[in-house]
Amino acid sequence: MLESLRAALPSIGSILTSLLGCFVAVAVLRGGVDVAIDAFLAMCWGAFGDFPKFFDGGASAVLLRPLGESATKAALLTLTGLSVAVAFRVGLFNIGAQGQLIVGALAAAVVGAAVELPSPLHVTLCLLASATAGALYALGPALLKRYRGVHEVISTIMLNWVALMLVENWLVTGPLRAVTTGDNSIAGTAQIHESAELPRLAGEVSRLNAGILLAIAAAIVLWLWLSRFVGGFEWRAIGATPAAAQASGMNVGRSFISAMLVSGALAGLGGAVLILGTEQRYPATIGAPYGFDGIAMALIGNGHPLGVLASSLLFGGLRAGGTRMQLFGVHKSFPELIQGLALLLVAARLVWMKLSNRLLPPKGGA
Amino acid sequence: MKEAIACGVAPAVKSKTREIDSARVRAGDRFDMTIALRHISKRFGTQVALDDVSLELERGERVALVGENGAGKSSLMNVLYGLYAADAGDVAIDGAPIRIRTPADALTRGIGMVHQHFTLVGTLSVAENVVLGKEPTRFGTFDLPRAVSEVQATCRRFGFDLDPRARVDTLTVGSQQKVEIVKALHRGVSTLILDEPTAVLTPQEADELFAVTRKLSDEGLTVVLISHKLREVLTFATRIAVMRRGKKVAEVKPSESTPESLAELMVGTRTPPPAPPQAMPGELVVTLEQLSAGPLRDVSLDVRAGEILGIAGVDGNGQRELAEVLTGLRSVDAGVLRVAGRTGSLTPRIAREIGVAHIPEDRLKHAVVTDFTVGENVSLGRHRHAPFANGARIDFAGRLDRTRTLMESHDVRPREPQLRLGALSGGNQQKLVVGRELDANPKLLVAVQPTRGLDLAAVDAVRSRLLDFRAKGGAVVLVSLDLEEVLALADRVVVLYEGKVSGAFMRAQFDERLIGKCMLGVRDA
Numbered sequence: 001m002l003e004s005l006r007a008a009l010p011s012i013g014s015i016l017t018s019l020l021g022c023f024v025a026v027a028v029l030r031g032g033v034d035v036a037i038d039a040f041l042a043m044c045w046g047a048f049g050d051f052p053k054f055f056d057g058g059a060s061a062v063l064l065r066p067l068g069e070s071a072t073k074a075a076l077l078t079l080t081g082l083s084v085a086v087a088f089r090v091g092l093f094n095i096g097a098q099g100q101l102i103v104g105a106l107a108a109a110v111v112g113a114a115v116e117l118p119s120p121l122h123v124t125l126c127l128l129a130s131a132t133a134g135a136l137y138a139l140g141p142a143l144l145k146r147y148r149g150v151h152e153v154i155s156t157i158m159l160n161w162v163a164l165m166l167v168e169n170w171l172v173t174g175p176l177r178a179v180t181t182g183d184n185s186i187a188g189t190a191q192i193h194e195s196a197e198l199p200r201l202a203g204e205v206s207r208l209n210a211g212i213l214l215a216i217a218a219a220i221v222l223w224l225w226l227s228r229f230v231g232g233f234e235w236r237a238i239g240a241t242p243a244a245a246q247a248s249g250m251n252v253g254r255s256f257i258s259a260m261l262v263s264g265a266l267a268g269l270g271g272a273v274l275i276l277g278t279e280q281r282y283p284a285t286i287g288a289p290y291g292f293d294g295i296a297m298a299l300i301g302n303g304h305p306l307g308v309l310a311s312s313l314l315f316g317g318l319r320a321g322g323t324r325m326q327l328f329g330v331h332k333s334f335p336e337l338i339q340g341l342a343l344l345l346v347a348a349r350l351v352w353m354k355l356s357n358r359l360l361p362p363k364g365g366a
Numbered sequence: 367m368k369e370a371i372a373c374g375v376a377p378a379v380k381s382k383t384r385e386i387d388s389a390r391v392r393a394g395d396r397f398d399m400t401i402a403l404r405h406i407s408k409r410f411g412t413q414v415a416l417d418d419v420s421l422e423l424e425r426g427e428r429v430a431l432v433g434e435n436g437a438g439k440s441s442l443m444n445v446l447y448g449l450y451a452a453d454a455g456d457v458a459i460d461g462a463p464i465r466i467r468t469p470a471d472a473l474t475r476g477i478g479m480v481h482q483h484f485t486l487v488g489t490l491s492v493a494e495n496v497v498l499g500k501e502p503t504r505f506g507t508f509d510l511p512r513a514v515s516e517v518q519a520t521c522r523r524f525g526f527d528l529d530p531r532a533r534v535d536t537l538t539v540g541s542q543q544k545v546e547i548v549k550a551l552h553r554g555v556s557t558l559i560l561d562e563p564t565a566v567l568t569p570q571e572a573d574e575l576f577a578v579t580r581k582l583s584d585e586g587l588t589v590v591l592i593s594h595k596l597r598e599v600l601t602f603a604t605r606i607a608v609m610r611r612g613k614k615v616a617e618v619k620p621s622e623s624t625p626e627s628l629a630e631l632m633v634g635t636r637t638p639p640p641a642p643p644q645a646m647p648g649e650l651v652v653t654l655e656q657l658s659a660g661p662l663r664d665v666s667l668d669v670r671a672g673e674i675l676g677i678a679g680v681d682g683n684g685q686r687e688l689a690e691v692l693t694g695l696r697s698v699d700a701g702v703l704r705v706a707g708r709t710g711s712l713t714p715r716i717a718r719e720i721g722v723a724h725i726p727e728d729r730l731k732h733a734v735v736t737d738f739t740v741g742e743n744v745s746l747g748r749h750r751h752a753p754f755a756n757g758a759r760i761d762f763a764g765r766l767d768r769t770r771t772l773m774e775s776h777d778v779r780p781r782e783p784q785l786r787l788g789a790l791s792g793g794n795q796q797k798l799v800v801g802r803e804l805d806a807n808p809k810l811l812v813a814v815q816p817t818r819g820l821d822l823a824a825v826d827a828v829r830s831r832l833l834d835f836r837a838k839g840g841a842v843v844l845v846s847l848d849l850e851e852v853l854a855l856a857d858r859v860v861v862l863y864e865g866k867v868s869g870a871f872m873r874a875q876f877d878e879r880l881i882g883k884c885m886l887g888v889r890d891a
Contacts, residue, residue, distance in 0.1 A: 228759055230749055233742070233745075240736075241730075244735055
């Protein structure tokens with residue numbers, strides 16, 4: 001535990017540094033430190049609950065609504081972040097979380113609308129469908145890597161576009177488009193049945209739903225797998241030193257495939273949470289680069305499942321709260337700026353470590 | 367201008383032909399140039415690679431450098447080529463000391479080197495490879511037609527039969543080597559170092575190489591040939607420098623030498639090491655019958671329980687591949703492989719299951735994960751079994767326990783099972799690897815260069831572990847490039863030369879000179 005805390009320190013440093021940098025930027029550009037403080041406080045309240053208003057006698061909704069928004073965003077970030085992180089740990093770079101999320105989302109939308117079942121069963125079925133779709137979508141690159149040596153970065157990037165074009169430019173606007181009746185002419189697939197929606201955790205006042213619980217559970221399961229189980233140990237060994245892993249009897253190729261399946265399934269689940277939790281249909285377009293945000297979360301979280309969870313909770317919150325900064329003349333994409341800066345700092349540290357290893361070789365013989 | 371030419375600077379002249387003419391002038395007798403390496407010493411950590419070595423190279427000479435692995439031949443030339451900085455001594459041209467700190471410095475002084483492993487870009491054409499680093503440009507962009515015509519001129523000038531437009535990866539190895547040489551000549555070098563140039567060539571290609579190089583040297587090019595192959599050295603060189611353990615021990619004329627006399631100079635007369643106690647060989651653990659795999663050809667040998675079989679040979683004669691076959695990292699092409707009662711090719715997993723332990727040559731690549739803790743590394747290979755696992759779960763207590771015991775019994779310091787392995791010194795890492803491999807109670811231990819790069823205390827520790835294991839009835843295959851180590855530990859020695867067994871000796875018959883000759887392919891035993 002202490003060890004993982006120490007591993008997390010550089011990322012925490014990067015995040016704090018970028019927050020500070022952005023704070024200074026707001027202060028300089030928007031007329032003073034007090035404005036910046038107000039803007040950042042507004043972001044905090046927007047992210048984690050409007051406590052001043054609550055203690056002023058506001059309803060619990062002033063806490064739950066922001067929390068719901070944060071949790072919804074954090075759940076998606078966590079699942080895609082875990083997807084990228086698990087591939088990282090076995091030494092693969094899955095850039096395809098976006099594509100896997102898209103097919104997962106479509107699977108959830110289709111199963112959610114096609115049948116009507118008792119709620120727990122229906123939700124489970126949708127989740128299973130999404131996970132399977134995502135996993136199968138990642139299987140192709142995994143097999144290509146294993147048997148033909150095709151680099152997964154290339155194949156997964158290309159499949160991102162295949163998924164986007166196939167789903168959004170054809171299926172959703174074509175064969176799977178909802179049959180419009182009367183004034184109900186929303187673009188996208190048919191609305192899912194109520195039984196497929198993820199349970200709301202705080203009633204109708206907030207969009208807080210079970211997606212965040214799923215994400216937290218996934219992070220914990222993955223953490224236990226990597227740290228406590230022999231299989232996870234093998235994945236880590238393969239990711240760190242593939243030749244040594246092979247020489248000690250591990251099946252490197254098979255682990256590539258199983259890790260990619262898990263990676264794809266997690267991204268697919270992200271798609272399910274998006275559809276079953278908030279969208280309730282596959283919209284005309286998903287629009288946001290959730291899969292690519294996952295790469296940022298995996299890097300900032302240092303590939304550690306709990307690190308990914310922590311950074312996703314933070315950045316999910318900042319994004320939800322970022323909209324409130326607009327009142328202070330700060331653009332709502334500001335949290336993404338913070339995220340980008342933190343990512344840059346994490347990457348810079350990795351580059352620096354590599355460089356200093358090369359420039360200053362470790363002392364001592366052999 | 368003349369100044370620049372005299373010290374070998376390839377000037378950025380407008381016309382390439384003038385540059386080529388200047389190479390001819392340089393090669394002529396007007397610039398009789400002598401390169402002297404004076405009192406060069408070089409250490410790597412505690413190991414002395416070069417010890418006060420002096421060597422003079424006269425214009426147009428063909429000097430051969432011979433010696434065992436690690437005798438310092440390549441190190442000496444790497445100093446000349448600017449890859450290593452000497453700890454003491456200097457390089458002088460015509461008596462004036464010069465500083466060569468990088469290969470670029472060496473090239474401007476007219477010194478070029480062709481390495482055993484080529485430095486070509488396979489997807490580029492011959493012409494592009496040759497001009498790489500000094501590309502002709504036209505309006506700021508690469509001028510391919512000019513590169514082609516320049517390279518064509520160089521090839522014609524020096525008598526090389528190469529198509530400048532051919533893609534390098536479509537060429538044979540022999541032609542690729544010619545590209546390397548043309549590359550050096552194109553830069554206007556007057557001294558060319560060839561590091562084991564024939565290691566990768568067929569005999570015909572080697573003959574052609576020597577014919578071309580001899581012609582160039584007749585025109586004034588100085589050639590340094592690093593080689594293990596005594597016959598080619600004797601026919602090619604005009605002077606032979608023999609190196610042994612970092613020192614130049616002799617300079618001889620080929621006309622006064624024979625392969626046997628050279629081999630003796632290279633190996634020297636060492637007192638044979640004290641024999642370990644008599645081996646008590648038991649049942650057969652390893653049998654190879656007419657085995658071929660990769661470069662290995664028709665290798666037959668066997669290893670019994672309770673004995674150490676030493677594999678001797680010059681680097682790159684199939685020892686590595688033999689170790690890979692035994693540990694399941696390489697499959698058998700033909701012949702019979704029987705290990706611990708199991709016949710046929712192995713995989714790393716099967717090898718471990720039937721009791722093969724492995725101390726690989728490259729520890730950091732094949733034996734350990736430096737980012738893992740000491741304990742995690744101890745479990746590698748047996749991580750699925752007790753005491754390291756409990757079903758599918760890692761048994762942390764069992765692992766800690768076993769790691770503590772192992773660190774204690776093999777004196778791995780610091781005794782800190784949770785430490786990152788990379789924080790341990792090389793010697794302690796190796797002791798841990800040896801301990802881990804022996805802890806699995808193997809029947810066969812394949813040890814490749816197990817003491818390379820270790821300090822003396824660690825060398826002794828590792829060697830005594832091997833002898834202990836043998837005493838307890840284990841079979842050991844010891845691959846080492848250090849003949850002294852092989853002779854100190856082995857009960858029997860098999861010598862590999864070009865993938866074949868070129869000699870086999872019982873301990874009573876150990877004779878360094880004879881073994882040395884087998885290693886060099888001079889004599890078949």
